[in-house]
Amino acid sequence: MTPAEARQRDRFDRKSVAVAEKMLRRMREMTHKPAALEPFLETLSRIFVDREDARKPQDIPTVGTYCVMVPPEMIYAQGAMPVKLCGGSYTAFSIGDDISPRDACPLVKAVMGFEEIDAMPVYQNCSLMAVPVTCDCKKKLAGWLSARRSTAILHVPANRERDEDMERFVGELYAFSRQLEGITGQPLSYENLSAAFRLTANAQYQLSRFIDLRRKHPKIIRGTFAMAAMNAMSYTWAPEWTAQMAALNDELEAIARSGENAVRENQPRILLTGSPVVFPNMKIPLLIEEMGGLLAADETCMGERGLYDPPAVADRTVDGMLRALANRSTRPCTCPTFADNRRRIYRIRQLIKDYRIQGVIYHVLRGCLVYDYEYLSLEEEMGKLGIPIIRVETDYNEEDVEQLRIRVEAFLELIKYGGNQS
Amino acid sequence: MRRNWKKIMTGTAFALILGLLAFFAADIPFFTFPETSDWAMAAADEQLVEIAEMETGNVVFSAGWLEAMLPFTIILLISLVCIVLDVLLRKKLYQKNGMPRDRVRITHRDGQKPRLRFGFEMIRWFVMIASFILLIWGGQILGVTLSQVQLPVLACPYNLEQGTSAGCFLFSHLDVLAESSLDEIFWFAGSFVVCALLFGRLLCGFVCPLGFVQDVMHQLRQGLHIEGVSLTEKLYDVLRFAKWVLLLIFLGIGLIGGSFCDFCPAITLSPALAGFKTSIYFSGFMMVIVLVSGFFKRRCFCNVCPMGYLLGLPHKVSLVKLKKDAVACTECGACYEACPMGIKSIFTVREGKNEQAIDVTTADCLLCGECIRRCPEDGALYMTFAGKKFYTASRLKFMKEYADGKE
Numbered sequence: 001m002t003p004a005e006a007r008q009r010d011r012f013d014r015k016s017v018a019v020a021e022k023m024l025r026r027m028r029e030m031t032h033k034p035a036a037l038e039p040f041l042e043t044l045s046r047i048f049v050d051r052e053d054a055r056k057p058q059d060i061p062t063v064g065t066y067c068v069m070v071p072p073e074m075i076y077a078q079g080a081m082p083v084k085l086c087g088g089s090y091t092a093f094s095i096g097d098d099i100s101p102r103d104a105c106p107l108v109k110a111v112m113g114f115e116e117i118d119a120m121p122v123y124q125n126c127s128l129m130a131v132p133v134t135c136d137c138k139k140k141l142a143g144w145l146s147a148r149r150s151t152a153i154l155h156v157p158a159n160r161e162r163d164e165d166m167e168r169f170v171g172e173l174y175a176f177s178r179q180l181e182g183i184t185g186q187p188l189s190y191e192n193l194s195a196a197f198r199l200t201a202n203a204q205y206q207l208s209r210f211i212d213l214r215r216k217h218p219k220i221i222r223g224t225f226a227m228a229a230m231n232a233m234s235y236t237w238a239p240e241w242t243a244q245m246a247a248l249n250d251e252l253e254a255i256a257r258s259g260e261n262a263v264r265e266n267q268p269r270i271l272l273t274g275s276p277v278v279f280p281n282m283k284i285p286l287l288i289e290e291m292g293g294l295l296a297a298d299e300t301c302m303g304e305r306g307l308y309d310p311p312a313v314a315d316r317t318v319d320g321m322l323r324a325l326a327n328r329s330t331r332p333c334t335c336p337t338f339a340d341n342r343r344r345i346y347r348i349r350q351l352i353k354d355y356r357i358q359g360v361i362y363h364v365l366r367g368c369l370v371y372d373y374e375y376l377s378l379e380e381e382m383g384k385l386g387i388p389i390i391r392v393e394t395d396y397n398e399e400d401v402e403q404l405r406i407r408v409e410a411f412l413e414l415i416k417y418g419g420n421q422s
Numbered sequence: 423m424r425r426n427w428k429k430i431m432t433g434t435a436f437a438l439i440l441g442l443l444a445f446f447a448a449d450i451p452f453f454t455f456p457e458t459s460d461w462a463m464a465a466a467d468e469q470l471v472e473i474a475e476m477e478t479g480n481v482v483f484s485a486g487w488l489e490a491m492l493p494f495t496i497i498l499l500i501s502l503v504c505i506v507l508d509v510l511l512r513k514k515l516y517q518k519n520g521m522p523r524d525r526v527r528i529t530h531r532d533g534q535k536p537r538l539r540f541g542f543e544m545i546r547w548f549v550m551i552a553s554f555i556l557l558i559w560g561g562q563i564l565g566v567t568l569s570q571v572q573l574p575v576l577a578c579p580y581n582l583e584q585g586t587s588a589g590c591f592l593f594s595h596l597d598v599l600a601e602s603s604l605d606e607i608f609w610f611a612g613s614f615v616v617c618a619l620l621f622g623r624l625l626c627g628f629v630c631p632l633g634f635v636q637d638v639m640h641q642l643r644q645g646l647h648i649e650g651v652s653l654t655e656k657l658y659d660v661l662r663f664a665k666w667v668l669l670l671i672f673l674g675i676g677l678i679g680g681s682f683c684d685f686c687p688a689i690t691l692s693p694a695l696a697g698f699k700t701s702i703y704f705s706g707f708m709m710v711i712v713l714v715s716g717f718f719k720r721r722c723f724c725n726v727c728p729m730g731y732l733l734g735l736p737h738k739v740s741l742v743k744l745k746k747d748a749v750a751c752t753e754c755g756a757c758y759e760a761c762p763m764g765i766k767s768i769f770t771v772r773e774g775k776n777e778q779a780i781d782v783t784t785a786d787c788l789l790c791g792e793c794i795r796r797c798p799e800d801g802a803l804y805m806t807f808a809g810k811k812f813y814t815a816s817r818l819k820f821m822k823e824y825a826d827g828k829e
Contacts, residue, residue, distance in 0.1 A: 160755075161770065163654040177522060189524030190647050191531060198825070205825035208817050310824055312756030312796040317649045318525045323759065331769075332754030342772070343753045350749050 008095065012117050016091035016280075020048035023280040027228060030289060032262040034255070036248040037225050040232035044279050047235050048089075053121040054235045056081050061127035061183050066111070066141070068301050068333065069132040069156050071325040073311070074177060076196035076238065079186040083122055084234035085129070086302060087111040088278030093396035105367040106396035107276060108137040112144065122235060127183045130176065132156045134337040135370050152179045158339045160331050169326045170319075177322075190318050197313070197321065199238040204310050206245035211304065213252050214297070215354045218269055219261040220252055223295025224285040227303050231279040234302070262294075268415040269296035271351055273378075274363035274391075275371045276302045281396060284363050287405055293412045297355040299334065299348055300363070309333075336370040344374065345381050352387060359415045360389040361408070365396075388415060437667045443704060444671045447684035452706025453493035455699045482559075487697045494694045497706055501713040508718070509648060528646050539823065542791045542813045546628055550637065553629040558695050560585025572613045574733050575630040578692040580683065580700055589614055590729045594672050594682035618733055622740035622783075626730045627790035632688050633724055636716035640762075643717050650718045658764035661725040672728035687712045687723065721762035724788060734785035741808045744783045744793070748772045750802040757793030757803060768793060768803075796820070 024045055046052045054062060063075045064085040075082040087110030095116050096109030114123045131142035132154040142153045154172050157165035177188045213220060233241050270293045277284060277300050288295050298304055309332045311324035334344035351357060360382060364372050375391050382389040390411050394400055513526050538544065561567040561583030574589035592599045592610050599607065617625060626633055643650060651657065675682050683689055687708035693700040715722035724730055746768065758769045763786040774780030789805065797803045797815035804814040
């Protein structure tokens with residue numbers, strides 16, 4: 001290691017830990033934090049502050065995944081543990097910034113930074129990286145990673161209407177399964193696949209309970225906490241997360257029975273949508289809630305959407321289950337990398353109805369073109385519904401926080417005092 | 423252009439072969455009982471009375487019944503051989519292509535206790551079993567047959583002891599219908615109109631004995647976890663074409679002097695189970711096709727069934743409807759994947775007069791409720807009777823079924 005590299009490493013150690021700690025502290029300082037939330041925050045703290053690897057029951061390989069299109073069920077089935085590796089670190093971003101084009105998105109820059117600095121066990125220890133080809137940056141990331149690590153590149157169809165495209169994606173999953181077999185030695189079989197489905201099914205059942213509770217009582221929990229729980233899922237063994245989530249649900253149910261609210265009655269209920277919000281880049285959710293809004297729901301892929309859609313197994317065979325996974329991973333996905341994505345607008349409309357949303361904040365990471373593209377059509381649709389919406393563009397640094405604060409605050413005031421005009 | 427020509431040529435050839443097979447079905451014997459060799463002709467001549475004398479034993483498991491069941495047993499054996507051959511061939515093919523070894527392994531282990539859950543699905547099975555028994559042995563059990571009522575399902579009219587009469591006979595023998603008395607025509611048309619209005623293809627999903635047999639085959643495959651055929655638009659295109667050809671044969675064959683009954687697969691099962699010794703012509707081969715295809719693709723014959731399609735045509739005025747809330751729908755395609763009829767519009771349709779209640783029933787829809795069962799979105803799909811919801815998709819219900827065997 002050259003002295004320059006050592007200095008960079010040292011700076012990374014100090015700064016990245018400081019940012020992660022600060023975000024965790026801000027979350028812990030918020031009012032009405034349920035006691036059952038602590039395990040999720042501890043997971044995040046273990047990964048980003050203590051720099052530990054993800055906890056596993058046995059010594060099995062981990063597989064890093066980069067988008068929700070990689071089915072965790074297959075990884076569990078073949079005896080490995082999936083971790084979601086989309087990066088949110090400001091420090092890793094600044095390292096990645098030097099080795100990627102200026103306009104690349106910060107999320108991918110952060111991933112490249114993590115890979116480059118080689119100081120995060122959860123990244124380092126992965127035996128396989130699974131990168132679906134979604135947006136341009138992920139595509140280049142897949143190429144860049146495959147030169148350094150063993151990487152599985154999954155071709156995701158750009159459109160979902162034709163059945164041949166689905167068939168092709170099922171073929172991709174079979175190829176992915178062969179690569180998994182290469183690292184774990186365990187082939188795909190009906191037994192291990194259905195056992196893995198049960199692991200995620202229980203997790204999804206708890207998430208459905210959570211969603212159901214939030215729909216019935218939109219003020220029961222702060223959205224930042226929900227996003228922290230979903231982010232923690234990325235690094236947690238599924239049954240462990242299920243147990244943690246079950247505890248949180250039980251606590252929330254008790255709170256619901258006692259009629260308490262996490263926030264005051266007149267706090268504006270906000271929906272956050274757009275580019276992924278990955279820990280420790282929690283500045284937008286934290287700003288919304290610190291400025292007196294309630295993040296009632298989110299439509300982002302490291303949030304609720306990461307585990308939202310269950311596979312519907314209509315045919316209980318290996319092939320039938322893979323078809324269900326292929327379907328689940330692409331068809332309901334609201335990722336704007338698909339050419340036709342009108343379903344995202346319907347999805348947001350349904351969220352607005354379910355959570356009685358009063359305003360939408362559209363998060364765009366600088367360079368995330370696909371999300372930026374969809375803003376206009378969403379704005380038009382929100383205009384029809386009379387729901388105010390703003391677009392906030394940010395980068396992975398804290399320099400724009402003050403400016404964002406002013407905009408978010410003004411937006412919340414508008415909803416609070418400005419009646420329903422948009 | 424050239425591909426189109428190829429398509430037209432193969433299509434015409436297929437239709438011609440099917441048509442010829444149907445027309446000369448009576449010359450292709452599968453299994454004939456010696457004393458009833460002119461049975462089919464007798465039926466065509468509407469001398470149904472004679473048939474009654476030919477029944478020898480209708481007590482289940484008596485010697486006469488066993489004899490009557492012989493052809494169906496042969497059909498079952500042939501089907502079994504076909505299925506085993508297919509599984510073995512597939513194993514070879516996958517091995518060559520480097521697919522996971524266990525993809526075609528037969529196993530009954532699930533790691534999950536089968537749990538019966540009261541709901542639409544269970545009611546459907548209960549009704550299917552009850553109507554199967556009533557349609558086949560109804561006359562023997564109840565002592566009366568509602569022979570005036572002509573239920574438009576493929577419950578074979580050659581079984582004289584079933585609960586009701588079947589409408590398929592007159593539909594496929596329009597020449598006979600033309601010569602029937604007004605009274606008969608009234609009953610025939612009346613029962614069709616009433617059934618179509620009240621239930622529509624709900625009868626296919628709940629009542630039809632041939633549908634039940636196919637569902638049993640499907641469950642058998644599910645129990646053994648044997649891979650089926652991939653369900654794609656291409657497959658459904660072929661099936662749709664076959665349906666049109668069969669519909670043409672079904673309606674037209676009587677007029678040009680053939681009999682659909684010698685071609686129809688339903689004749690092999692229902693009369694035999696009731697103890698009627700029935701000689702079987704091309705129908706036997708058809709039944710093998712029905713069983714094998716029903717094993718690998720759920721309710722495959724229903725996709726081409728002309729009777730069911732006719733019953734589904736008036737779905738616009740039928741009281742039972744399948745509806746969709748386009749806002750709640752995430753277009754996950756679970757309904758399409760679950761649909762035994764491959765109705766794709768159910769998951770792609772977004773526009774309608776009322777976005778929250780788009781009528782997605784089609785002439786193909788069996789109203790079997792599989793799509794609602796597999797739908798994970800609250801209220802995205804639901805079934806109504808005269809505008810009243812009686813079966814609605816629910817996320818928590820879906821998740822409970824999916825996450826069964828918890829912890």
